[in-house]
Amino acid sequence: GARRRRRARWRRRPRACETEPSRSMDMGNQHPSIRRLQEIQKEVKSVEQQVVSFSGLPNDKSYKNLERMLMKQLFEIDSVDTEGRGDVQQARKRAAQETERLLKELEQNASHPRRMEIQNIFREAQALVEEKIVPSYSGGSCATEEFEEGIQDIILRLTHVKTGGKISLRKARYHTLAKICAVQEIIEDCRRKQSSLPLPEDAHPSVAKINAVMCDVNKARGTLIALLMGVSGEETCRHLSCVLSGLMADLDALDVCGRTDVRNYRREVVEDINKLLKYLDLEEEADTTHAFDLGQNQSIIEIEKVLTRMREIKDELLQAQSPPELYLSSKTELQGLIGQLDEVSLERNPCIREARRRAVIAVQTLITHLDLKEALEKRKSFAGEEHPSHRAVWDVLGHLSEILGEVLSFDGNRTDKNYIRLEELLTKQLLALDAVDPQGEEKCKAARKQAVKLAQSTLSYLDLKSDEWEY
Structure with a gap:
């Protein structure tokens, strides 16, 4: 046991x-x-x-x-x-x-160097606002054409800052763009408002008060712009929010019964105040919003859907034995894709605008490739006499068609050997066109000009495909 x-x-x-x-x-x-x-x-x-x-x-x-x-x-x-x-x-x-x-x-x-780049561009915007806009709200005139061109250039450069998909950089770029675009919107809105004069003060006892509030709202616009751009001195978002809320309360207290015109005027000013309050939320929103993640944006999803279909058509067309009869049906569908891109909502977002612009260029380049292949097919049946210079241009166009096919398939960056090779090939074709002497032949001059334009646009498209931009 x-x-x-x-x-x-x-x-x-x-x-x-x-x-x-x-x-x-x-x-x-x-x-x-x-x-x-x-x-x-x-x-x-x-x-x-x-x-x-x-x-x-x-x-x-x-x-x-x-x-x-x-x-x-x-x-x-x-x-x-x-x-x-x-x-x-x-x-x-x-x-x-x-x-x-x-x-x-x-x-x-x-x-991060890209973060510094964003900040340096923002400083340029600050200087522009301080010089051209802040004084205008102290009695000067509204924004100048020079300011509009300057701010547009700044927005474009910010849009092109490469973030490499890094969250912190995408967020910084989005936040900076949001502030500058808000300033642009406020100024545009102000310009539109200037054309409609307020009601005469003798129209109703409340009009004088609404006019006074409207003047205060205009000053608040200048303060808000300075706040958004970080050039406001002692002013704070909280104080401006209190001022605007006080103006709203003043308008609510007015008796405008029985006067539709006065009531509409008051509503307009109330809407203006609400817009300014919405812009004030930008600072707080920056830390909580995921709007910088454009991968989830509906407009970007629509653009990507178009690009996916475009790539399918491209792969089919770039096969060695794609029949010429396929060209027409493909071209019709590609034109339809450009129509779809035209309908995409930009949401006043420059990054969405840039994504759409690039998508349109991609589709148009494929259409150009089809047009060129069609023209070269037709030329095969040409049996007439031809000027030697004109023949030389057609020879270059034949080479450009092959190179463009490769550019359409290219999916690398500017350090790739293939990129360097394609760039050299295109430069070589431009030099060949430069050497063509039209000898006064108008038809040859026009053909050479068109071929040069095609070679340059192909180079631009190669650069666009390889610049590693992302939304």
Whole structure:
């Protein structure tokens, strides 16, 4: 009986997986230093997303807060007593490395060369607003043509800043564009309003008060522009919000019963105030919105859908034996795709506008390729006499057709050997066209001019395809 009991005692050992529950129950018996390190790591982890998406600059208050918090945790980690234990030393090392990694990422996000590029462009916009706009709300005239051209150029350059898909850069670009586009909208709106004069003051006792409020709203516009652009001095968003809310209350208190014209006038001014209040939310919205993630935007989804279909048509056409009868049906469908792109809502977003522009160019380039192939097919049946210079232009067009087919298939960047080869081939065709002497032949002159234009637009399209831009 004693032997059986001994055998039963040693009969079966639990498998490793069966020991897990008891091991997890032992977590409470961990060394206090390891528990403390886990608590610190949890706090560090809680700000990781803020660090990854940080889109500000090193002198921002939010940067200093995040930096201070991470430095504090690093100090806490350093002060954990390892008592000479290897497991605690390893845990402390891992916790310190993770915190240092986040500190480094925060610093890199705030001082990234592209972030500096965004900030430098924004400074140009600030200077333009200070010089051309702020004085106009102190009694000067409204925005000049020079300002409009300047701000349009700034928006375009910001749109083309490459973010490499990095969240912090996409957020910074979106936020900066949102502010500058808001200023542009406010000024455009102000210009439209200038054409409609307010009602004469003797029309109704309330008109004088509405006129006075409208003057205050106009001043508030200037203040808002200065706030959005960071050139406002002592003014704050909170104070301006209170001022606008007060003006709204003044308008609500007016008695405009029985006068539709006065009521409509008051409603217009109320709408103006509401618009300004909406722009004031931009600053707060910047940290909470995911609007910078245009991959989820409906307009971008529509553009991508068109591009997907365009690529399918392109792949079919670029097959070695695509029949000429396929050209016409493909061209009709491609024209339809351009129509679809024309209907895409731009949402006053320059990045969506740029995405649509690029999509239109891609579709149009494929149509151009089809037109050229059709023209070359027709030429095969040409048997008449021809000027040697004209023949030389057609030879170049034949080469351009082949190169354009390759450019349409190209999917790399400017460091690729293929990019350099295609660029050299196109330059070679331009030089060949330059060497053609039309000898006064008008038809040849026109053909050469068209061929030069085609070679240049193919070069531009190659550059556009390889510049690594993304929305």
